Every structure is written in structure tokens, then in C-alpha cells.
Amino acid sequence: MPAGILTVICLMIVPTPAVLLDVFFVLNIALSVAVLMTAINAGKPLDFSSFPSVLLFTTLLRLALNVASTRVVLVNGHQGGAAAGHVIEAFGAFLVAGNFAVGLFVFMILVIINLVVVTKGAGRVSEVSARFTLDALPGKQMAIDADLAAGLLTADEAKARRREVATEADFYGSMDGASKFVKGDAIAALLILGVNIIAGFALGMISHGLSASDAAQKYITLAVGDALVAQVPALLLSIAAAVIVTRVADSREGQDGDLAGQIGGQLASPSTWLPVTVILGAIGMIPAMPQTIFLPAAALAGWLWHTLGKRAARPPAPPPAEAPADPGRILLEDVSDHTLVTVELGYGLVHLVDQKRGAPLVSRITGVRKQLSQAFGFIVPQFRVRDSLDLAPGDYRIVLGGVPLGAGMVRPDRVLAIDAGEVRDGARIDGEATVDPSFGCPAVWIAPAQRDLAIAEGYLTVDASTVIATQLNQLIADRAQVLFGPDELKAILDAVKEQSAGLVEAVYPTPLALGALTRIFRDLLADGVSIAHPVPILAALAQGVQQTLDHERLVEMIRAELGPLLVGRVCPPGARLPVVTLDVSLESAIVQGLSDPVTGQPVVEPDLARAIGEHVADLIAERGGDAAPIAMVVQPRARRALTALLRLRAPSCLVLSIAELPLSQPIEVISIIGGQGAPAALPAPDPTAHQPEPVLA
Structure with missing residues (x-):
């Protein structure tokens, strides 16, 4: 592809021999027919997704040939028709019977067909298709997201469909711009023909001393032949563009790879090169045509058709034979x-x-x-x-x-x-x-x-x-910790890392591995703490790991930092928090009593657990369903045991350690379990005080 682009640029700059021009003219016609056949044989527009780029390259080739042929016509046109090459001579002499006036009319008709009919219609269709495709893009993306959320698509299938939708939008947007290439090419053909006629007529009379009739006969005939040689491929490409943009779009898997490989793969169809062979052979059989160029080109196209046909007819390699199933073998998926x-x-x-x-x-x-x-x-x-x-x-x-x-x-x-x-x-x-x-x-x-x-x-x-x-x-709803695993945690860390990479690096992968971090988040979820806002949790964890790596202490430190969040779930801002506490002797008995040998947590005796649970449940029932939820404030060591105790008997009661209760939170102690009574409501903190005093159970 880069070599082809450099060749096109050289055609515009470097003088080209007439024989080489003939070869490029034949190549231009063959390429235009191949593009047209590929566009017709494409089942869907995206089957020829490289068409906008192909249209650009073929337009550049045709314009480069116009520049090169104009140079040859103006320099050597006084020598006769063969001076500009046999292809231009054949188009100027045979197709218009040597009458340049007829050639002008034929050329004008071709330009009208190309510019007014085909190009204008194709440009309008491509513009509307691009607009509608871009307008429908958000809806298609939302439909894919909905199917993915519903479990109808896997992540890979959703990615492929998003790539397909993006490719479709890019294709129609490119076609809207590429249609302007064809329109500009037709206008350039008119201008180049006018330059060739006026400049050739003047040069023939002034520089070469030809009469007006001789100058007109030689230069105008060559100019018309040159214009026809360029206009026929332009008309074929205009038809191909119209075929592509007017075809109804359909879903298709996206294509990957570089542009050269994509174009080569899409042009490597046997059905494309058989018409090229027939058309080039038919043109080469015309007596006035240069058979030494057309017939070898037809033979080359025929060889391509034969080779590609044999490759397409070749049966695919059979899959390796599977070993017979072992009746005694049991697979994991079974x-x-x-x-x-x-x-x-x-x-x-x-x-x-x-x-x-x-x-x-x-x-x-x-x-x-x-x-x-x-x-x-x-x-x-x-x-x-x-x-x-x-x-x-x-x-x-x-x-x-x-x-x-x-x-x-x-x-x-x-x-x-x-x-x-x-x-x-x-x-x-x-x-x-x-x-x-x-x-x-x-x-x-x-x-x-x-x-x-x-x-x-x-x-x-x-x-x-x-x-x-x-x-x-x-x-x-109350088993979030069971559904949470390392994969879910990794997704959260990756999302936080995009905005706060340093915060994540402070805790993961050192000093806490993914397993240890997952265990901490699971315990928070088991306590009913939502991890929808992971940044405060990770910030508290980053401070806690500077002091200890003990799991239980880290969880308590995080909960202490999240105290306002925990209290805010059950108590509106500025309101008093209804609090239940344990008598000092009762709480000491729980903390200093039996403990679980595995976890080290205190174990509450069954009778005492039943009494505490019934007391809290009765208290909640007395307050009524419209009353604010209550919280039990205990020592940090007793919090986990009492949380498990009340989760079954009074799930609406929030259990907090004294470290988790914000210092500025006004409370109302409504009951002391194991004590003689309940004190009156404590006054709200004085806003003029420098620092409120903590209330201890």
C-alpha cells in the first residue's frame, strides 16, 4: 500500500512514457471493474467496509493518470494520436470514430450521468444513512447494556456487538465523506478537459505552427480520448459507491487487521475476477485496441480467478478425530x-x-x-x-x-x-x-x-x-458477604485506581494481599456496612495498616472511621440517637467470660443471650413501628458477639462500639440492661463548647 501511494505521487510529478501510461490505464479499468463486482457481490455494506479507503486510492490514481496524460498530450500531441499512448488513441479514434465533436458530446453525457444522477443520489443516501446511524448509536449501546445486564449476552459477545455498532457508525460516516471524492473527481474531469483543449489548441498553433484545424484535430481528439479513458472508470466507481450505500445494512462481526490485509481479503473472491477476465478479454479482441496489453491483463485476471477458485473449492481441513468417550471418565463440568x-x-x-x-x-x-x-x-x-x-x-x-x-x-x-x-x-x-x-x-x-x-x-x-x-x-439481601469474592474486590480496586491510584497502592498488594483484603470487606458486609463508597474504607484501611495488620483490629478501626456513616443510617442529622447499654458488671462478665477458641470472640451464655434479646425485642415493640430505630452501644470487644446475638432476635437494632459513636452525636439512653433503670435524656451538646464530651456506656 505505501508503494502504491508513492507510485501515484510519482505519476503526478515525474514524466511518464506513453507505454507505461497504457499499462496504468488498463490497470485503472481493471481495478474499477473489480471494485464494482465486489460491491455487487457483498451481502451487506460492512462486507466491503474498506470501500471508502479504496475509493480514495482509486480516485487518486485516476487523478494522477489525468495529470500524467495531460503532460504527454500537451508535450507530444503535435506528433499524432499515438504520441499519448495507444489506449488514449483508441478511445479518441475508435470509440468516437475520430470525430472530436462526437467525443465531446459523449464525454458530456457521461459526466451528466455520473455527476447529476449517480453521484448526487449516492451522496444524498450516504448523508442520510450517516445521520440516522449516528442518531441510533446511543439506543443500540443501551440495548446491548440491557441485554448484558439481563444475562442474555456474555461479556465477549457484548464487546463484539459494541465493536460492530462502532464499525457501522464509522463506515457510514466515512461513506458520507467519500461520496464527495466522486463528485470532486467528476468536476475535476471537466476542468482538465477544458485545460487540455485550450492549452493544446494554443500550443499547437503557437509552438508547433499547426493550423487551427490541425491543432483542433490532434489536440482535441487526444484530450477527448484522455477524458473518456478517465471517465469510464470514474463512472464504474460511482455505481459501486451507489450500490454500497443503497444496500440495507445488517449485523456483522467486526473485522480486525491492517487496511492492506482487509482490502486484499475482500477482493480475493473468485466471483470478482471472472467478470474482470471476460471484460478485459472482450476489450482486447477489438481490432483497434492494444491486444498486447489487454490480453495479457485478461490472462492475469483469469489466472487469479482460477487460483482463487481452486483455493475456495479446497475442502477445509478435517478436525482432529476425537478419542471415543471413556465411559469411566467423569469431567468436572459434570x-x-x-x-x-x-x-x-x-x-x-x-x-x-x-x-x-x-x-x-x-x-x-x-x-x-x-x-x-x-x-x-x-x-x-x-x-x-x-x-x-x-x-x-x-x-x-x-x-x-x-x-x-x-x-x-x-x-x-x-x-x-x-x-x-x-x-x-x-x-x-x-x-x-x-x-x-x-x-x-x-x-x-x-x-x-x-x-x-x-x-x-x-x-x-x-x-x-x-x-x-x-x-x-x-x-x-442479608448474605452479601457470601456473594463477595476476590473478583468483585479486584473490580472495585481497579475502578478506584483510575482516580486514586496512590490510595490503592497504600494497601494492595502490600501490606495486604487480595485474600486478606477480601476478608476485611466480607466482614464489613456481614455487619451490614455498604461498600458502595470504597474510598473512605480504603482511606481508613491505609491509616490502620500503619499500626497493625491484625484482622480484627483493622475491622474495628475501619468501623470507627465510618462511625458517622453507621449512625447516619438510623438517625437523621441533629436528632437524638436512642441508645440501649449494658450494665457495667454485665458487660464485664461478657467480655471476661467464655471465648470462642477459634475466633477469640466472647461467647454469651444461652440464658443470658435469650434475656438480652427478649429485652431489646420488647423495647422495640413498646416503642412502636413509627419510632426511630435504636442502637446498642457496647465495648469494642463485645460488639461482634452482641451483633450476632441481636441479628436473629432484633435485626433492626444497630450494635455499635463506643469507638464508633461520633463525639458530637446527641444520644438518649432509653434503657440499661442489667441496671436499675434508665436515666433521663441527656441534653444536646452545647454548640459554643470547643469539644463535646464522649458518653461512655
Whole structure:
């Protein structure tokens, strides 16, 4: 390709012999026919995606030949028709019967066809196609992202489709500009013809002493022949451009590689070179044509057609024969499932994931993944939905890491009407009584026609897909730490590294390896801390690793730095935080009592644990559902044990260590477990004070 460009430039600058001009004229015609045949044989526009560049190079070649032929015509035109080469002489003498006036009219007609009809129409089509393609680009990208989020595409498939959409936009944008090449070429042909006629007529009479009739006969005939030689390939390329831009676009895999390899691969079709062979052979058989040039060129094109045809007909290499399957061999994929969360369906529920029926369960599960990802702060791995012959037709089962978390039964042809406490007294509705599998509320399976009646009576109505998705969300919502792994952490670190590379380097890969860092984030998720904002967590971790590498202490340090965030989840700004504390002797007994030999954490005795849990649960019930959530403030060593204790008995109670309570946070101690009573509310901190005093349990 670089050698071809240099050759074109040399044609414009260096004087070229007439014989060499004949060779390039024949090459120009052959190349134009090959491009036209490739455009016609292309199944889709992107099958010839290199066409804009090909059009540029062929236009440059034709203009370079115009410059070179103009030089030859003006310098040697007084010697006769053969002075400018046999091809120009043949076009000027044979095609127009030696009458330059006829040649002028033929040339003008060709220019009108090319410029007004073909080029103008193709330019308009390419302009509209480019505009519509660019306008549709955001919608196509969003559709790809939606399919990827729904699990309909893999990451590699989504990348290939994005590359295809980008290639299509680039192609039509390039075609919009490339159509101007053809229009400019036609205008340049008119100007070059005018220069050749005027300059040749003047040079013939002034420099060579020819009469007006001789000068007109020699120079104008050669100028018209030169114009026709250039105009015929230009018309072929204009038709090829029109064929490409008017073809309806279709999806196609993107192509890689350099431009020369791309053009060579797309022109290496046997069906392209057979018409080139026939046309060049037919032109070479005309008596007035230079057979010594056309016939060898036709033979070369025929050899290409024969060689490429043999290569295309060659059968592909057979794949290596696979060894017969060993009946005693068991593969890993036969016994392993790499998906953490799996939703198993009975065969009566398979239509809920059928794409032809809209796949309602797939869209619901995708919504659950998005909701959980936003709550947790990381992208939840994809869920797997599969059928199971072990289940009854209407049953389903939710499995996490191979362990069943929950199950239920749905009626896909009915609607579940749930009594969430707002049903009107005395309301009755016909159906099959059941229990909502997610929250245990009484419910009724009703016919879809009764849905409006159930809503009017105060029932909450959901379809079968929503029932499954709701229970899936309810079971997975408090198990974020199980879904979080090194891959999810690596994605978070890579995202933070783009903006805060130094912060990431302060903790990873030294002094904390990926496994140790994953364990810290998992413990934070287990405590209900969202990692949607990883920068404060990593900043606190970067400070903590300067003091210790002990896992438990690092987690406590991070929670202490995130204290305002933890309190802000349950207490509005400026409001008092309702606090429950333990009596000093009771808290000391827990801290100094039995401990787990594996983790070293304190172990609360069963009777004491039940008493504390019942006390907190009763306190929450007395305050009512509209009251602000309460928090239990304890020593750092007792926080993890009491968190696990209250997670089952009073999940709405937030357990904080004294180090996690912000110094400026006003609190209200509403109960002291194990003490004699509850003190009155503490006053709000004085805003004029330099520093508020901490309140210790």
C-alpha cells in the first residue's frame, strides 16, 4: 500500500512514457471493474467496509493518470494520436470514430450521468444513512447494556456487538465523506478537459505552427480520448459507491487487521475476477485496441480467478478425530456448578423463562440483581435459572452455593393476593388459601379476572414471577458477604485506581494481599456496612495498616472511621440517637467470660443471650413501628458477639462500639440492661463548647 501511494505521487510529478501510461490505464479499468463486482457481490455494506479507503486510492490514481496524460498530450500531441499512448488513441479514434465533436458530446453525457444522477443520489443516501446511524448509536449501546445486564449476552459477545455498532457508525460516516471524492473527481474531469483543449489548441498553433484545424484535430481528439479513458472508470466507481450505500445494512462481526490485509481479503473472491477476465478479454479482441496489453491483463485476471477458485473449492481441513468417550471418565463440568445462586424450577414453570413469552422471571431476577448491587456496593454475580426434575411442576427452590435457602409453590396461571394488614374487615375473596413464602403473610391464589376486586378489598396482588423474585431478594439481601469474592474486590480496586491510584497502592498488594483484603470487606458486609463508597474504607484501611495488620483490629478501626456513616443510617442529622447499654458488671462478665477458641470472640451464655434479646425485642415493640430505630452501644470487644446475638432476635437494632459513636452525636439512653433503670435524656451538646464530651456506656 505505501508503494502504491508513492507510485501515484510519482505519476503526478515525474514524466511518464506513453507505454507505461497504457499499462496504468488498463490497470485503472481493471481495478474499477473489480471494485464494482465486489460491491455487487457483498451481502451487506460492512462486507466491503474498506470501500471508502479504496475509493480514495482509486480516485487518486485516476487523478494522477489525468495529470500524467495531460503532460504527454500537451508535450507530444503535435506528433499524432499515438504520441499519448495507444489506449488514449483508441478511445479518441475508435470509440468516437475520430470525430472530436462526437467525443465531446459523449464525454458530456457521461459526466451528466455520473455527476447529476449517480453521484448526487449516492451522496444524498450516504448523508442520510450517516445521520440516522449516528442518531441510533446511543439506543443500540443501551440495548446491548440491557441485554448484558439481563444475562442474555456474555461479556465477549457484548464487546463484539459494541465493536460492530462502532464499525457501522464509522463506515457510514466515512461513506458520507467519500461520496464527495466522486463528485470532486467528476468536476475535476471537466476542468482538465477544458485545460487540455485550450492549452493544446494554443500550443499547437503557437509552438508547433499547426493550423487551427490541425491543432483542433490532434489536440482535441487526444484530450477527448484522455477524458473518456478517465471517465469510464470514474463512472464504474460511482455505481459501486451507489450500490454500497443503497444496500440495507445488517449485523456483522467486526473485522480486525491492517487496511492492506482487509482490502486484499475482500477482493480475493473468485466471483470478482471472472467478470474482470471476460471484460478485459472482450476489450482486447477489438481490432483497434492494444491486444498486447489487454490480453495479457485478461490472462492475469483469469489466472487469479482460477487460483482463487481452486483455493475456495479446497475442502477445509478435517478436525482432529476425537478419542471415543471413556465411559469411566467423569469431567468436572459434570459434577460442578460455578454459579453461586441458582433458581431451580419445576417443569410447569419453565415457560416463565421462555424468551418467546417475554421471559418475565428473567426480567424480575435482573431487577433483583440491580437492586442488590446498589444496596451492597458491588456487582452481584449472575444468577442461574434451570429446571429440575426433582421438583413438582409448580415448585421452585433457591440454592446458594449448593445449599437450599428456601422453596415454595406458585400457580403460574393465577395471581397471589397477599393480606399485608390493610384488607378491609369482612372482605372475602374466592381462591386457594396459602401463605406468602417471603414474609409469611396469609394469601390467596385467585384467578387473574379477580385482581381488580382483590385490590379494591385491600389485598396486595403479585404474579408468580414476582413471588419468586421477592423471596430471592429477601433470602439474598442479608448474605452479601457470601456473594463477595476476590473478583468483585479486584473490580472495585481497579475502578478506584483510575482516580486514586496512590490510595490503592497504600494497601494492595502490600501490606495486604487480595485474600486478606477480601476478608476485611466480607466482614464489613456481614455487619451490614455498604461498600458502595470504597474510598473512605480504603482511606481508613491505609491509616490502620500503619499500626497493625491484625484482622480484627483493622475491622474495628475501619468501623470507627465510618462511625458517622453507621449512625447516619438510623438517625437523621441533629436528632437524638436512642441508645440501649449494658450494665457495667454485665458487660464485664461478657467480655471476661467464655471465648470462642477459634475466633477469640466472647461467647454469651444461652440464658443470658435469650434475656438480652427478649429485652431489646420488647423495647422495640413498646416503642412502636413509627419510632426511630435504636442502637446498642457496647465495648469494642463485645460488639461482634452482641451483633450476632441481636441479628436473629432484633435485626433492626444497630450494635455499635463506643469507638464508633461520633463525639458530637446527641444520644438518649432509653434503657440499661442489667441496671436499675434508665436515666433521663441527656441534653444536646452545647454548640459554643470547643469539644463535646464522649458518653461512655
